[in-house]
Amino acid sequence: MRKRKVQQLEAMAAAGGRSLWQEALRRFRRNRMAMISAGFLVLLVVFAAATIIIDAVTGNAIYDAKVISQDLTHRLQPPSKDHILGLDEFGRDIALRIWWGARYSVFMGASSVLAAIVMGSILGAIAGYYGGVVDNVIMRFMDIMLSLPYILLAIAIVAALGPGLINVLIAISISYVPEFARVVRASVLSMRDQEFVEAARAVGASDRKVIFSQIFPNTMAPLIVQATMAVAGAISSIAALSFLGLGIQPPLPEWGAMLSNARTYIRDAWHITVFPGLMILLTILSLNIMGDGLRDALDPKLKN
């Protein structure tokens, strides 16, 4: 049985059988910077997930004792052997706070963008496939939203709903919906008149079948690239909102909030601003480089 499987695979390799996804992956692997960025991001996700597991297992013991609780006798201590990134203005270990804070950036950034993708895709697909008045109503509304800067829109939404984790999430997802609606609508429009879509209609496929089996798989590539870039934007928005005091509230170890609280001590203790800032920078930079890499790998125009 096993042998047959191997033979089958060999035959397949001989006859090609590499999907566009596999080819894209192969191209992506050749891009060194993008691979390093992807590696950094994978580590970040693993570390962020680890804190959630640790908290669950220890019943928040480490979180309560080290990340939140203050020790004013050791405040602003520079990096040392015991605390490699030093202690903050309340005597908390910055390394641990950054580690524990990763979850806000990583999971909130990702989930807000995911929510935006779902809403944006549905709106964009409807607008693109049906066109006409529906298209006009949806897209003009999106245009209005796009005419406001993201951060301003997010601030307005948070101001209306009040600060807090969930509200920040809602604010950021809503502000990213128009972008995804646009991308999906554009690819649906370009796919709608392709001959293979016409071919599917010619064999009697319904609208729904055409959208899901023919059009949607082909809009994934631009969507993935856009999503990567949007996560970077969302992370910086979360940090910015927290920095402004509208997002995640102290003592939660969110990177933007850490930066905001530390800024008064910037002359006396460089380390408490530099390290959270560096983490924000590295995360966003990695996402952008990976996004560029994905675009190069997925763009069929670079093929051949």
Place this chain on the structure above:
Amino acid sequence: MEKQLAVKDLRVRYETADGVVEALNGVSLSLEKGKSLGLVGETGAGKTTLAKSIMRLIHTPPGNILAGEILFEGQNLLALPIEKMREVRGNEISMVFQDPMTALNPVMPVGQQIAEVIAVHEKVSKVEAMEKAGEMLEMVGLEARRAGEYPHQFSGGMKQRVVIAIALACNPKLLIADEPTTALDVTIQAQVLDMMLNLRKQLGTSLLLITHDLGVVAQNCDEVAIIYAGEIVEHGELREIFHDFRHPYTEGLFGSIPSLTQKADRLNPIKGLMPDPSDLPAGCKFHPRCKYAKAVCGNAIPGTYDVGGGHTVQCHRYGSKEYESEG
């Protein structure tokens, strides 16, 4: 007769991450002054690579001219410094591309586009250049007063006329036309080819016409070269090739075109597919598809044999002792 252009043993390859594409594998051909040569081949045979090599428009990387000479009036173009080559381009050798839609600058009036080429190569004032541009438009059958219009105001056939006007603006000695009428409808193609023929008569321009259409060649060329997998497999005078083709590939090409003048129930296509240029077969590149192939064809690259009157064939059947001795 004086040779206008002579290509000798030209080898060009493209080196990409996915492998090495051997685009031209020792191409030799020549063109006499004032004559026209039709270069016929299918997709991927190396037609456009040859044209771009003559113009020195191959991007390196991934392209790489490995060996060979391109002699234009005795001067090796491949050895020219790039500034000298720029003077040759447009002035002595011009090129017309397949797609007239993308060959023109959409935000510049067509008259100005023609005048610009003239201004680059000739020492004339702006006004004189514009006047000459108007003359060129009339020469290709367009009204001079349309010089101020933009490309989108012209139809496909008219745009190709403008492209030809630009190519001929400096009265080049050699025109390279890469599938100039493939994107056009047949009645418009007739107009454009007709115009090109008349202009060549007037100006005495030599022509290298690259096409896949044997009909276009029959009506416009003095000589024919058939290219397959980066090699010239047959070369000769027009009637020689059309009435007495020798190479099995040429035979296959003629068997593939449905005839307008004769009735045939079935076509006789060549079996198989064009070889992958990054993985060419050993020996004769055509042997896997050839109905006359013998063992020697898979082992040795055939020589080029003269079958009379300058008609050359690159095939073992026309002079290889091994081929004859095999059963």
Place this chain on the structure above:
Amino acid sequence: MPETPILQVRNLKKYFTTPRGPLHAVDDVNFSIAKGETLGVVGESGCGKSTLGRAVLRLHEPTAGEVLFEGRDVLHLDKNEMKRLKEDMQIIFQDPFASLNPRMTVSQAIAFPLLIQRKVDKRDKTALAARVNELMDMVGLARRLANTYPHELDGGRRQRIGIARALSLNPKFIVCDEPVSALDMSIQAQILNLMQDLQRDLGLTYMFITHDLSVVKHLSNSIAVMYLGQMVEHCPSDTLFERPLHPYTQALLSAIPVPDPDYAMDRIILKGELTSPINPEPGCRFARRCPHATPACAQADIPLAEQEPGHFVACIRAKELAAGKAPA
């Protein structure tokens, strides 16, 4: 012909709305095709030949007219009836790359119609694979290619996939929209032979749309010539080449470069280019470029009329020209 034609098209119109007015892509076209035969539809780009093919299949909903397939009025069928009819009427597209979904393997593409029309149970993998293999054999695709993707294959093989997909539902009638135009000569000949074999073996009826007159002559029993949305000449294939009556057909035929250096070309070089099919003026649409035009030509629309038995021409001077000028 005693048998009723498999397809009858009457006064078919397809107008598109554009900002500058209605575009008459197909304007009052009539024709019929007998079972097992091939109608060639020729014309230059923008003449409406592709739109005509799609309107017959209702891929573009016609503006007016009648399409009768085996006597049934296609344009008044409801959604379910139409879906069933698509088993009988299929289409092969021009661009063998654009007509295949880049994310589907060869076998998925061929199986798609079978699953949509529930010809094979989705869970019955063996039956599905058997049918796909059968179709691949039929069009000359090696079975080992079943799991490859279109981008890994050349144009000829891709077009074979398109043909296999069209054949998968056992259709009776296929619209072939420039199926060989994008292919190289040697591959084009292979595909044309394949299509001929399939027609003979399966008793197919073709509506073969192309701009290439030599291909049409090779394949068709009869030919219809289109110009700016209208049919200007329609007759048996041989007649068209021996005795073209419409001035446009004559110019079109004379413009084809014949691959014979000694063939005396007597080209009729037309003046000007296509006029716009948006809001066309009444009268013969070819009149402006026609070497034989008279003021009468622009007076009123000219219907297709039977000049000789089986030879339809839309030209008011057809009789006169036929008499005055012997065929070349």
